[in-house]
Amino acid sequence: MKKNAGEYGLGSSGHQMKEKGVMDNGGRVQLYDRNSIHNMDWPDTEDARYAQVYLEPMIMQGTTEYMTNVNTTLLLARMDNLVLPVTVNEEEYDNAYVCSPYTHYVRYAKQELTMLQKPVLEKGLSLLLTFIGWGMKKSRINKVVHVNNWLLSTNLYPAMTGEQAVHILKAVRERYPQHTVIFRSLGSTLHSNLITGLHEAGCRSIPSRQIYLYQADDPNFGNAKSRWLLKRDLALLNKHGYERVSGADITEADIPRIVELYRMLYLEKYSYDNPQFSEHFIATARANGTLSLHGLRKEGRLDAVMGYFCRNGVMTTPLFGYDTDVPQSVGLYRMLSACLIGQARHNGMLLHESAGAAQFKRNRGAIADFEYSAVYDRHLSMYRRWCWALLDRLLNSIGVPLMRRMKL
Structure with missing residues (x-):
């Protein structure tokens, strides 16, 4: 049976939804997967044309054909003339950091401790990361949906408003009620409007790295x-x-x-x-x-x-x-x-x-400049949220000042 635009086939959540889009305060967001992308009405914009040639092959053939350590379910979100990639994960703890918070904040962080050039501090922080990582797995930190995830170290954003970002956040949260929702690669210089809008909608701003x-x-x-x-x-x-x-x-x-x-x-x-x-x-x-x-x-x-x-x-x-x-x-x-x-x-x-x-x-x-991830977890239980609360506190109070001081 042919699907209508915005209908959903089997995703990583393992069930079907037959909505034709999610309405939020007048904003219409539609999600497409490999079973419905043929119904996609691509906007006639430069960004949308780029998205089509870059993302459509990955959706149809699978991301591991293009990046061997990136295993994810890739969807498209469309709102107005915006077309954004959305990735959905459950665990995949061996994934590249672009889809795995565990890899980003534990495995990759451990490898970068050598930059401190302080062996005693490095050993102590490594033990701390091991303990935190164990807890992160228990709280299913990798059960996440990333919005505007191009599967690259830096995700550039199209021209969009904070209001549009919030509409997309709400639609994704409704589609995946058991997942944390994350917008990566938000810089305080380039994306102040998005950071403000998402923060007002209840997102945490969790530092990810210092950029230039x-x-x-x-x-x-x-x-x-x-x-x-x-x-x-x-x-x-x-x-x-x-x-x-x-x-x-x-x-x-x-x-x-x-x-x-x-x-x-x-x-x-x-x-x-x-x-x-x-x-x-x-x-x-x-x-x-x-x-x-x-x-x-x-x-x-x-x-x-x-x-x-x-x-x-x-x-x-x-x-x-x-x-x-x-x-x-x-x-x-x-x-x-x-x-x-x-x-x-x-x-x-x-x-x-x-x-x-x-x-x-x-x-x-x-x-x-500093780059942040806007993380929405308010709809989850405390058992799932504690690790994000810990990262929020540790990285904003200790991590950012340390990186500033050491000019990393």
Whole structure:
């Protein structure tokens, strides 16, 4: 039997709903899964067209075909001309952190303790995280729905109001009454309206990481030192004989190398709890343009690569990697970062540089900001809510001040 738009097939909650949308104070939100997406009336907007080519294949083929450690049920939420990805999980404690709060706040956090360079403190915090993690599993912290989850380290938001966000929150909460509802990647600089609206609707603001923003859309941004450093970084290309390549210059034959370069940096150097992109993901992004691919090639070999996308005046780079076997003195990271800033300036975009390499980014003019997850758990029992209350208190009172002080 053909489903009408907004009807729901079997999701991770294991039951069917036959609503044609959820009405909230005049706002209509419709949810689509793989059984009903063929009835989707895609808005004629740039964001919606991007969402269709990026998300529809993942919904139909499964997310693990594109990111091998991301196992989730992927849906679409439509309200007005907005189309947002929604992910639904039950447990999946081995998932990448983009779908797993447990991975984010326990496994990944343990790996980052070495940044403190204080062995006694690291050991104590690791034991604390182990204990908290045990309790988190007991309280089913991974029984979550993430809104606007593009399965990437940074989720860029389309132009939307706090009121729209609250309507979507209510619709998702009604659809999944046993799940915590989360909006990831909310920055105090970029999303103050969304944070305010969701907070007034009852969400907690739980810190997730310190990020860096580069105002490449301002031609006068930066000081003399930062401009000198960027100029010096770019000069390394000629010094070491690297050629910038993009578009048709990055071929199908480069795809395995791109996966390898990302693995060497994001997975081996940082954490395997980051999304693990498959060759299929890279090939699809290259074919449909969901990532703008750029690289550094020398004597025919690709040694560094980045892939970025833009939304609502902001640009970010979920794909970033280089050959870590090349001596650090060559400066592949410095060259690639300078090229990234150059692309952001060319596009007139504010550059979201994500987290990590804090001092490097500060030296080149980036400004620190904090990123939060808006977490709605008021509809759940105290048994399910205590872990979020603990994270709220610990991270806002201890975690954020510590990260500010250590400039992480």
